[in-house]
Amino acid sequence: MPEHKVATQEQFEAARQELLAEEKALTRRGDELARKRRELPWVPVEKDYRFETESGPKALADLFDGRSQLLVYHFMFGPPYEAGCPVCSSIADTLDPNAVHLRARDVTLICSSRAPLDKLLAYRRRMGWSFDWVSTVGGDFHRDLGFLYTEDELRPFLDGGVPPTVSQMAEATGTDVLGYVTEGPGLSAYALSDDTAFRTYVTTARGLEPAMAYYGLLDRTPSGRHEKGEETHWLRRHDEYGTPPTPPT
Structure with a gap:
């Protein structure tokens, strides 16, 4: 633990009250952004997307499962993967127990990936999740939202030097770097009317942090996220903690 400023309880309380005012301002700003998010214009989904599900092929409207709202987490699990992305898996750990509460508010939550359905369901059993997981038929659903990339689009990234953490994640999913980064994570929301x-x-990237509850908790600890300078990513699948990370190759 690094050295840190030490103060009296009174000094701590004074500093805490100053920070609390900023935290409350941030909360109010978050409420305002949530309102603006809800006021975004809706776009009718005109393409006839199809999905493989446990109960057979379905269209997008079928995935609402009788509710009027749908949240889809675009889980990085491409056709060549042998296992799901560890970071997406950590997000799914948060999503899974929340699905029942979302259903109580007229929202269906599912995950969507491009890997074959039997591979997705086998991994779901391993992880102990219960949310519905669908496989896209073709790549249009993820591609149209910006969560699927071509080799030409990725070439500048690949030629610019791949970070060790990316190589680590590719190794963890059982594919090469190109196969790994072809997929992208994201969250999309829908209404049925x-x-x-x-x-x-x-949304994608840091827009997914509300589904990464551990970061919000780490942000409130003395060391915070403490990720700067780390050569490997600390995240593991929940059944892999206690084992050393696979060194990037």
Whole structure:
């Protein structure tokens, strides 16, 4: 633990009150952004996307499962993967127990990936999750939202020097770097009205942090995220902690 400023309880309380005012301002700003997010214009989904599910092929409107709202987490699990992305797996650990609460608010939560359905369901059993997981038929659903990339699009990244953490994640999923980064994570939201599905929101990268609850908790610890300078990513699948990371190759 690094050396840190030490103060009296009174000094701590004074500093804490100053920080609390900023935290409350941030909360109010977050409420305002949430309102603006809800006010985004809706886009009708005109393409006939198809998905493989445990109960057979379905269209996008079928995935709402009788509710009017749908959240889709675009889970990085491409056709060549042998296991799901560890970071996406950590997100799924947060999503899974929340699905029941979302259903109580007229929201269906699912995950979508491009790997074959039997591979997805086998991995779901390993992880102990229960959310619905669908396999896209073709790549358009993820591609159209910006969560699937071509080799030409990735060439500048690949030629610029691949970070060790990316190589680590590729190794952990059982594919090469190109196969790993071809997929991208994301979250998309939909509304169903008069039998028409509308896309209402899309986010990726740090926009996914609300589904990464551990970061919000780490941000409140003395060391914080403490990731700067680390050559390997600390995240593991929940059944892999206690084992050393695979060195990047």
